[in-house]
Amino acid sequence: MHISLRIPRLSSLVESYTCRVFLVFLIPYALIVYFARLTCWRDPTSLFFREDEAYEPSYSSLRAAQGIALIEEANNLTEVLRFKASPNPTMCVGLTSVVREGVSYFQSAVGSVLAGLSPVERADLFLILFIAHTDPMQHPAYSEPWLHELADKVLLYDEKDIDVDHIRSLETAEAKTLALEKGLLDYTYLLKACTAIGTPYTVMLEDDIISLDGWYHRTKQALRAVERQTVEKKASKWLYLRLFYTENFLGWNSEEWPIYLFYSLLSASTILLTTLSVRRYRLSLKPFLPSETVFVLSFVCTPLLIILFFAAGRVTMLPIPEGVHEMPKFGCCSQGLVFPQGRIMDLVSWYESKGIGYVDMLTEDYANQNGEIRWVLIPSVLQHVGSKSSKTNIPVTHKGLRTLPQRLWNFGFEKNDVNILHKEHEQQMRWGG
CATH class of the missing domain: 3.90.550.10 (Spore Coat Polysaccharide Biosynthesis Protein SpsA; Chain A)
Known part of the structure; x- marks a missing residue:
């Protein structure tokens, strides 16, 4: 099976169906970013961390x-x-x-x-x-x-x-x-x-x-x-x-970057293979997934979501469950x-x-x-x-x-x-x- 994915020109993207798909994606993406700003401000590992408020001794x-x-x-x-x-x-x-x-x-x-x-x-x-x-x-x-x-x-x-x-x-x-x-x-x-x-x-x-x-x-x-x-x-x-x-030491650890890279590439590859498979085996949906759209979904939208995942912070996205756990580090x-x-x-x-x-x-x-x-x-x-x-x-x-x-x-x-x-x-x- 030979599948080619043509990388589109920027000029053709601007007025295309793919551009409209991307704009539709940006609306929920912006809402998610706003939600992250509201919920992740106590997480010191987050890009949305608000230091002055997070250190407020409320309780x-x-x-x-x-x-x-x-x-x-x-x-x-x-x-x-x-x-x-x-x-x-x-x-x-x-x-x-x-x-x-x-x-x-x-x-x-x-x-x-x-x-x-x-x-x-x-x-x-x-x-x-x-x-x-x-x-x-x-x-x-x-x-x-x-x-x-x-x-x-x-x-x-x-x-x-x-x-x-x-x-x-x-x-x-x-x-x-x-x-x-x-x-x-x-x-x-x-x-x-x-x-x-x-x-x-x-x-x-x-x-x-x-x-x-x-x-x-x-x-x-x-x-x-x-x-x-x-x-x-x-x-x-x-x-x-x-x-x-303290959660200050529970962030994204630099020594674990190969794991982060692996799962990021796996996510992008999954989206790419899924969309290409849908194009091939569900012919009725092929008009909705032109090559340009597949490219944007796989290499623009997915990386943006991955970036947001890491920006939200490890304590927020991968919290340690309540209870007793080993903590050797x-x-x-x-x-x-x-x-x-x-x-x-x-x-x-x-x-x-x-x-x-x-x-x-x-x-x-x-x-x-x-x-x-x-x-x-x-x-x-x-x-x-x-x-x-x-x-x-x-x-x-x-x-x-x-x-x-x-x-x-x-x-x-x-x-x-x-x-x-x-x-x-x-x-x-x-x-x-």
Whole structure:
């Protein structure tokens, strides 16, 4: 079978039937582009991303207010807040806090973790709040009633467990310019404290996060799913469950360009072969598919649709389904990680052998070297709200641009609805899910 596809001249296209077909195509195409502008603005991997609006803390502001309200009640020593962990909690929740210059996220972080928890849920958590200063009075929260009212344990440096003089040397202005050592040391110290409680899981949170209403039951359901899928994979262990991630690292990856090119060529070839086959075997339709029209459909319209597909963004077009999934790459950062009890001391040994470095990077290095399974909970149950890092060596960006801490953002988190989450949480508490 010999099929020839004649490439038309531009002058003949302008006043042709093919030109009218193309104009008809442009109408729905323009509508799709308009729809993409309306729906893809939260997707940082999209050409239609609107940065100023996407970084607006819509839900997280409301949730932070709920957390602050709980803190204020605790400061007034309201009796109803006097809930503590049961003798056999499931999770140890640890937060480390240091004073940040000019800002404080600690209250809203702790408040959002606890706000809305039922007495049964609260009893399932052993909450350790670590004031990471050799002089705890340097942290304003240490002298406030809520800290001691809400925590199951307020952790301080103990000379029996750690070289306090060395810690004190890391608190100098000179040492703070390289905060990697103290940050890792504090993380390790809190991990050990949680391990000593003996809970099956340890939830490590940073002090500049916001937890959504219902984070506890979603995390508990996710842990059951992780254990089930780990068994199905015939794996003996897993390293962590990630509770926070940013979509900024989930875009079209340059190393995958051969895959993108293959499917793009496959799409264009499919349209070309389909139209040529229709012309040959459906003679009644042949007048509607002249060579010029076939050319435009295959090599103009189809590429335009492919371009729009990529412009809409990977998070929009190829979203990760809700639930628990493996995330061996592109996970960031250490805002919220859940570790099974049996893996913590291995990690502690790894951290102590390194002595310096970012927790998230060292954890990924350990996982990569040991072939560890890493899980992520989709959608994120945490938001990172810290615009000022506890690590003073974060470089300052140019005026008008967001700093690195400000770009650690989960855009989907802000789509949460307060009422919907509250109803979901009530239902879970009612049915014990």
